[in-house]
Amino acid sequence: MRYPKGSVHLGSFKDRVILNFLAEARHATRTQLVQFVSYYYCEFNWPVFNWRIRRMVDAGLVRKQALPMLNGDVLYSITRAGFHALDGLGTFHLGASFDREPEAHKSQVPHALEVNSIRLALMRTRELQNWIPESHIRAVNLTPTNSYAKVYDGIATVLVDQHEVEFAIECERTLKIQAKYQRIRDAIESERRLHAFLYLVPSFQLMYALQDAFSRTNRLVVFGMLDDFKRHTLASSVRTAYHSEAALSQMLARIVRARARA
Numbered sequence: 001m002r003y004p005k006g007s008v009h010l011g012s013f014k015d016r017v018i019l020n021f022l023a024e025a026r027h028a029t030r031t032q033l034v035q036f037v038s039y040y041y042c043e044f045n046w047p048v049f050n051w052r053i054r055r056m057v058d059a060g061l062v063r064k065q066a067l068p069m070l071n072g073d074v075l076y077s078i079t080r081a082g083f084h085a086l087d088g089l090g091t092f093h094l095g096a097s098f099d100r101e102p103e104a105h106k107s108q109v110p111h112a113l114e115v116n117s118i119r120l121a122l123m124r125t126r127e128l129q130n131w132i133p134e135s136h137i138r139a140v141n142l143t144p145t146n147s148y149a150k151v152y153d154g155i156a157t158v159l160v161d162q163h164e165v166e167f168a169i170e171c172e173r174t175l176k177i178q179a180k181y182q183r184i185r186d187a188i189e190s191e192r193r194l195h196a197f198l199y200l201v202p203s204f205q206l207m208y209a210l211q212d213a214f215s216r217t218n219r220l221v222v223f224g225m226l227d228d229f230k231r232h233t234l235a236s237s238v239r240t241a242y243h244s245e246a247a248l249s250q251m252l253a254r255i256v257r258a259r260a261r262a
Contacts, residue, residue: 015052017041019086022062022078023093024133025119027112029073032120039123061085067109075109093135114171114226115153118200121230122156129164130157149191150184158234160249163256167196171226175206181213188219195219195255198238198248200226207239214241222251 014037021036022028028036033053037043053076056062061082065075083093115134122128132155141147148155152168159165168191176184188197197219201207207223214221224238234249 012052014041014043015056016086016089016091018052019056019061019078019082020091022076023083023086023091024131024135025112025116026135027075027077027109028116029070029075029113031073032113032116033076035120036123039120056082069110111153111171111173114173115169117230118169118171118226119154119156121233122158125158125233127159127234128156129159130166131155148193150187152197155194158252160234160252161256163259165196165252165255166194167198167252167255168194170197170199172199172201172206172210175209178213181210185214185217188221189217191219195258196252197221199223200229202226211239211241211243217241220251220254222248224248 017040018033018037021033021040025032030053034043034046034049037049043049053062057064057076059081060079063077063079065077067075086093119128119131122131134151134153137148137155138151141151148168153171154169155166156169157164157166191197199207199210199221201210201223202225204225207225210223220240222238222240224236229236229248234252235247237245238248238251239245240251
């Protein structure tokens, strides 16, 4: 079947996968898109991959930007038209929000890219069973009967000892004021849908501050170094607010044992 010149047909499974990832991530570099499609459907035909991205950009479904902070990489973001295209394919995104500005907000991009790197690191292990993005959590929280206690950067479901374990992930790049951490801690203490919470930070100074902010918590809140997690994922070292230290997988195994006792 032939399509009018200038139109784009998104019937391909691979087209949908790429657009869907951008819808969930908000922003992604080309390097991250390459990693995602490699893990998700084992893409190795890079000329065809480049053609897919180029035609989405030309059709106005994806915005392409060259930002100095990316050191030669390029940034892709889904547009309003891209969300509409996904709707037409039967993929509806809860909490879909549109960038109204032609340039991505500078403060949002680094955080979104770090969250992508966390998700991709888990995908690389083949132990990631499910990922719930922030936009979906934000939409779910509009319904009080089924809401989470707060909006997390993501919720991951992974395999630990052949059992599925779900936990919240927060990428904390800068220190907040103490009063805000008190509200966050109160929210986590009241969380009923999740039983484990992982904070990933870029420095030990920030880790120590978070451990202090969550002191005396009765929930399984653990803190790890971002770079270590990206290298070792579930084998990375994490600490509780009480300064006990173990691999993330060992901490999450506590949830498995608690379920077995229940």
